[in-house]
Amino acid sequence: MASRQQMQEREMSGQAAEEVSEQALGPALMASAASVGLSWYYFFVRGDRQRGLFVGLWPPTILAFASYFNQRKMRQQLNSLTQPGTTLKNALDSMMGNK
Numbered sequence: 001m002a003s004r005q006q007m008q009e010r011e012m013s014g015q016a017a018e019e020v021s022e023q024a025l026g027p028a029l030m031a032s033a034a035s036v037g038l039s040w041y042y043f044f045v046r047g048d049r050q051r052g053l054f055v056g057l058w059p060p061t062i063l064a065f066a067s068y069f070n071q072r073k074m075r076q077q078l079n080s081l082t083q084p085g086t087t088l089k090n091a092l093d094s095m096m097g098n099k
Helices: 004-043 051-055 059-081 088-096
Strands: none
Touching: 004 051, 004 059, 051 059
């Protein structure tokens, strides 16, 4: 069985991961939802099916860009952790934004 401290550390690391993903995808999810609403508006309300389909293709593109930039940020953090001469404390501080 895990000790209480280990359980708290797991909860905190899980919360930190959720906060990072929410920060990275928040605006992208809002833009994607707005794009879906706009595409429905064009397709059903205005009857412009071609424009509705075109706007409907935007959400996957927006989410793909958000995913790319999120992966790029994670790669930079990983590279800062694995640089020679970097202490673990300094690497974690820079990763968490404490510097």
